Amino acid sequence: MDDEAMRGRGEDAEKGERERKTEGARKVPFFSMFRYASRADMALMAVGTVAAMVNGMGDPLMTVVFAAVIDCFGAGDNVLQRVSKVVMYYIYLGIGTALASFLQVSCWTMTGERQSIRIRSLYLEAVLKQDVSFFDVEMTTGEAISRMSADTVLVQDALGEKVGKYAQLLTTFVGCFIIGFVRGWMLALVMLACIPPNILSFAIMSRLRSQISARRQASYADAGNVVEQTIGAIRTQVISFNGEKKAIALYNTLTKRAYKATVLEGIATGLGTGGIFSVFFCGYSLAFWYGAKLIINEGYTGGQVVNIVLAMLTGSMAIGTASPSISAIAEGQSAAYRLFEIMNKEPKIDITDTSGIVLDDIRGDVELNNVFFRYPARPEQLILNGLSLHVPSGTTMAIVGESGSGKSTIISLVERFYDPQAGNVLIDGINIKSMKLQWIRGMISLVSQEPLLFMTSIKDNITYGKEDATLEEIKRAAELANATNFIEKLPNAYETMVGQNGAQLSGGQKQRIAIARAILKNPRVLLLDEATSALDMESERVVQEALNRIMVGITTLIVAHRLSTVRNADCIAVVHQGKVAERGVHDDLIKDPDGAYSHLIRLQQANTEETPEMPYVAGSRFKSTSLSLEQSIRDSPRNRRQHSSKSVGLSRSDDLFRHVASREEHLEIGDSEAPKKAPIGRLFNLSRPEAPILLLAIIAATVHGLLFPSFSIMMSGGIRTFYYPAHQLRKDSTFWALMCLLMAIISLVSIQLEFYLFGVAGGKLIERVRALSFQSIIHQEVAWFDDPSNSSGALGARLFIDALNIRRLVGDNLAVLVQCTVTLICGFGIAFASDWKLTLSIIGVIPFLGLQNYIQLRFLKGFGEDAKVMYEDASQVVAEAIGSIRTVASFGAEKRVITIYSQKCQASMKQGIRSGMVGGVGFSFSNLMLYLTYALCFYVGAQFVHDSNQPFKMFSEFTLPWFSPLLEFPKQVTWHQTQQKVENLRHPY
Incomplete structure (x- = not known):
């Protein structure tokens, strides 16, 4: 690569960065994303939506059952008999939500895979039908690969399970508010004060993440373009002209831009999530203070207040919980805009145009x-x-x-x-x-240099x-x-x-x-x-x-x-x-x-x-x-940007054979080795320069993990005060309200620091891994690139997807792991401190949750790797087709390329659907086990309380702290899924 070409690429990357900064605000309407859904997809979405709504009603109804359990314990007499009747509703809810969860996840995953494959194929078809001038000024191979491997993934997220999750949480939001107003409109009306801050936090976070995501994707696209250009010209421009250092320098510059976007995303997410948690604790502070007044002055019961508070805050928290889904949908809308813009573009010279003159034959004048x-x-x-x-x-x-x-x-x-x-x-x-374009090109043959x-x-x-x-x-x-x-x-x-x-x-x-x-x-x-x-x-x-x-x-x-x-x-x-x-x-x-x-x-x-x-x-x-x-x-019209893109996927004169003409008839077939797994320890070793930042991030995540166990103590104390005499109720409710305000401040600070610090550490790691991987790739011997798994398209897609999974592991999911671990340990500690005998009797349900997670992960492990390899193969088809666009156009091979690509994607789709079905079974079983565990906890608690002199104290100090560890178990799936993806990465170094 000469200096001029490298400067050209850098200038084009900067130009692309400036142009696509404006794309963050441009997105397609939500329902327009489903424009390519078939009737079968419509049916799947309908079933998945109904199932999501049924699943979403589980939480609102659970608040009613929970309030009934509290009243049973607070009544003081016939506790065991009363609780035994109420906990049956948990079993019914568990069965209903288990079935709904399976249908929700499997249907939405299935339709997401189906529609995304259709969009991938149609996008490739739209790109291939563009005239050559389009590739001169608008599209490079790297951008095409980036959009096929990145934007289509974002669209698939926005078309699939994330929509089902959003429908579920929206139903939870509406259902909780209905229950809250039915049970007590006065307290519910006051609790509405929590909603505007929650919505504002979410809206700001969603908008910022959408804009930042567009900038990050633009940087990834430009970096992917450099990868495609460099690997495609590895024999000639790179090795022959010692262009490795220049390519690495340009690639590192572009990954630094992506790092900045990652840090900004961490700040935005931290502010939004911290704000949502802060509003949550402020809501409970308001509930303890005003709920006590209503009990004294309006005759509300403790269970009624708890039901209203739980319903309203669960509803408002549903919006916060939906933020990842909504952010994914927003990112998908932006990605869909970029894809659909090309898909809707009509070329001036259209190979698919069937009009025009067709003669029996031509003389060739x-x-x-x-x-x-x-x-x-x-x-x-x-x-x-x-x-x-x-x-x-x-x-x-x-x-x-x-x-x-x-x-x-x-x-x-x-x-x-x-x-x-x-x-x-x-x-x-x-x-x-x-003349009909496809016909006349069929009469002409081109043999180029x-x-x-x-x-x-x-x-x-x-x-x-x-x-x-x-x-x-x-x-x-x-x-x-x-x-x-x-x-x-x-x-x-x-x-x-x-x-x-x-x-x-x-x-x-x-x-x-x-x-x-x-x-x-x-x-x-x-x-x-x-x-x-x-x-x-x-x-x-x-x-x-x-x-x-x-x-x-x-x-x-x-x-x-x-x-x-x-x-x-x-x-x-x-x-x-x-x-x-x-x-x-x-x-x-x-x-x-x-x-x-x-x-x-x-x-x-x-x-x-x-x-x-x-x-x-x-x-x-x-x-x-x-x-x-x-x-x-070669008086090609292509400017530096397009000329470099042409080198991707094209074979120039082969210097390896140029000086060994006597061996021309020799063909060397390289053996491909089985992919190796990347050790997790090495990834953390690569993060050693950010060790102080990671330490601070882990401390912040630890504080985050302590929030809910600490809150469970406050919750049990606050609920207990609802059954005290009026004078003591006034005093204690004020104390617990102030404690919740303190929790709100702590959550805002700790969560912001957590997301920011993990964003810095994860961003630095992905920048380092990308740089080392790319440097290692271009220093491989030439024969290494003969392996189909090391083609430019496969490596370009792998560098993007694998590095993203690594960032999630050491960034987002490491934070989740620390939070969950701390929450589990503290939750169990509080439970053991309350009553170790009761804790041991209930802890028997934990192996069932662990078994469910293990089975699900074993299935997901195999399916995910198979689909990953198949999508890499499909990406290579795109790289070759776009890189050889003149050959494809000259031989009218557009339909053939699309057919090959669709066949490779079909195999990936089947694996994705199987993974979705298994995931549906896993989450269904997880929901069932969660509700059955609640039922068991309350029943066993009632059994112990039956012989206790302080029944309600026993309930509040033991049962409520159990909520934290039980709720954290399903979150472990996210960590282990990402860990498995990272372990399966095939590293080229």
Whole structure:
């Protein structure tokens, strides 16, 4: 990579960053995200929504049952009999929510997978149907891969289980408020004061996270673009020109931007979550104070007050709990906007347009009449300035000229990659604009300097010329292309995999496969764009012989830099400053010493004085000269940004084979090793520089984890005061109200610090891991990239997804682990301190919860890895298709690419659906066990209270602290799921 190219990429990355900062506020309406849902998806969403609503009513109804239990214990007599009747409602709720949970998770996961696959395929279809100018100025391969691997994941989250979770929590919110007002409207009305701050906290957090997410995704997209460009050009631009350090520097710059966005996201999330928790504790403070007044003055009961308070705060907390789902939906809406914007874009030159003239056949007469053309990427530069050129049917026209004169532009116009701004391009006297595009491209074959092969077998690569070709036709085309000898010497012959960009073949072998592909197309017009200029002498001789065979009787346009290769052409046209300056046969043109052709010959002779010309190749229609070490003849219009994107997925001249022509027939197949698991300890070792920050973050998370066990003590004390005499009730309720205010302040500070510090530590780790991984990748030996699992598309997707999982593990989920661990330990400690005998009798339910988590994780472990590998393979299809867009367009292979991509995604979808079903079973069982545990706790507590002299004290001091550890058990699933993902990462270092 040269300095100019690297600077260009950096400038384009900065430009992309500025442009996409504005996209955070742009999003599609919620229901518009479901525009691609089928009838089956509609049914799944309907069932999932109803199930989510049923599941959401579990919490409101549980507050009623809980209040009834409190009144049973507070009554003092027949406690066991009363509680035994009430706890049956917990069992009923458990069964109902278990069934609803399964339907909710499985239905929404299933429809999310189905719709996301459909969107992925339609997005790829929309990208592939864009004209070439779109890839000049609007889209690079890295951006395409990033959107396919990142934006589609965000959309899938917004279409799937997160919607079900939101519907569940919305139902909880509405149900709790209805119960609160029915049970006591006065207290419920006062408790409404908690709602506006909660909604405000959520709204601010959601908006900030959406904007920050858009900026982070933009940085990831630009970084992914660098990865794709670098790996795609690993042999030529990177290794050959020592571009590793420049690529690493640019990549690190972009990951630093992503780090800043990660820290900002931590601050925003901390403020929002801390605000929600603070409002929660303030609500209880208000409840203790005002509830006591209502008990004294309005005759409310303790259970009634508890029911109203729990209902109102559970409802308001449901909004806070829904914040991750709502944030995911908001991010999905922003991602959907970016995807749908491309999907709705209509190209000026549409390959899917079925209108236009279709003839029985064409003669191949080609004419450019007074053509003016500027490239969209460089509108200020006029490339063709009134150029006129006529190529009679069946003749060979050589087009020569200085670099930038417009030679390759003529080829692009004949293929109709672009339309001229003025003038006409005619075939058989008919303007190609009026012809059906797919049909006319089917009559034209293009062989370029850079043979573009796909990561599949030799046979499949050749059949891009004719998809339904028989094996005999394939072999005949290979024979005409002088490829039969080396193909049949390979272990798997025509079934041999060529590797990414044909990396396991030499330059000459790749070019002959490309020629066989062109032959199989049976073209009427053949376009040769520097087809032999990047080959060594022996390879050029063999390839030239193959070209000579197929050029007979076909209209041929040859763009050439070395003039000695075209001296036998039927006509030579010299292009200068966008016009045909001179034309004729070689012998006539050299007679004019002042002519443009003679001038070009003298320039080449001067340039070849230091590089001796290769000997004349006898028997060849066209003669070979020295191997050109420059590619200045490539007058491609692409600016630096697009040019670098073109290198991704394209195979340039292979330096590895260029100097070993004698070994051209040798194909080296590399063995791929089984993926290794990354040790968790190494990840934490990589976080050592942030050890002080992590220590402070863990302390903040510990304080966060202490909140609910401490609150359970306050809750039990506050509820107990509701059954005291009036004078003591006034005094104690004020005390507990002030304690809750203190908890509100502590929660606001600790949670903000927790999210900020873990954001810094996690962001630094992901920046470090990305940098080390990318550095390790580009320093691998060339053969390492021959492994299909190490293709540019797979590595680009893996760097994004795996690094994201690592950040979640050491950032968000480490915080959850610390919180849950502290809550569990403190909750159990309080319970043991209250009554160790009762605690031991109830602790028997814990193994069931642990077993449920273990079974669920074992299933998710296998499914997640399989789907991950399949999506990486699908990403490689996208990388090759976009990187080789001219080849795809020239051979009309858009539908074939989409079919291959859809097939790979279908397998991933099936794994995702299976994972969703298993997850549904797991969460269903988790809900059932939770309600059964509540029932058991209350029943066993009532059994012990039956013989106690202080029944309510026993209940409040023991039973309420149990809520904290039991509620934290399901959260462990999140930690272990992410841990498993990280352990399954295949690290390339």
